[in-house]
Amino acid sequence: MSLNESAENYLETILILSQKLPVVRSVDIANELNFKKSSVSTAMKNLRENHYITVTEAGFIYLTDTGKEVAEMIYERHKILSSWLKQLGVSEEIALEDACKIEHVISKESFEAIKKLIAIKKG
Structure with missing residues (x-):
């Protein structure tokens, strides 16, 4: 399903x-x-x-x-996307709302690229 x-x-x-x-x-x-x-x-x-x-x-x-x-995958996406949006200067409220929308439609490839970018910036 x-x-x-x-x-x-x-x-x-x-x-x-x-x-x-x-x-x-x-x-x-x-x-x-x-x-x-x-x-x-x-x-x-x-x-x-x-x-x-x-x-x-x-x-x-x-x-x-x-x-x-499934739940852990969606929750990871939510946390990383909302954090990334806040780092870009998006307000917390909007970042959380947008992350909730994006987490369901973003491809695995795009999400992994964002994750990699965030890891590079932290490292």
């Missing part, structure tokens, strides 16, 4: 919340994204059916290995 931007955002949010909270539930995701719980429930069903997450009987949500791989 090819993931859309929305699914990638959900996986990224689950990853981020799992680093802050002992367990992640649909209500936590809904609160974080300011979405209706019904929308989140539908998305979680789709992610579960496509083996990106598991959900316990108690409603605790965990990323599968595949889900974690």
Whole structure:
């Protein structure tokens, strides 16, 4: 299954919340994204059916290995792109918004080139 931007955002949010909270539930995701719980429930069903997450009987949500791989890739892109945009003089608010859009559409080749450029500047 090819993931859309929305699914990638959900996986990224689950990853981020799992680093802050002992367990992640649909209500936590809904609160974080300011979405209706019904929308989140539908998305979680789709992610579960496509083996990106598991959900316990108690409603605790965990990323599968595949889900974690996607979430970590998107989160890395988000962090690096927002940092790069801020280094270019973009305000933090705009850098975060734009990084969130770019992270889903940028090619692997272009992202790796940006990563390499940033590493050269730091080194």
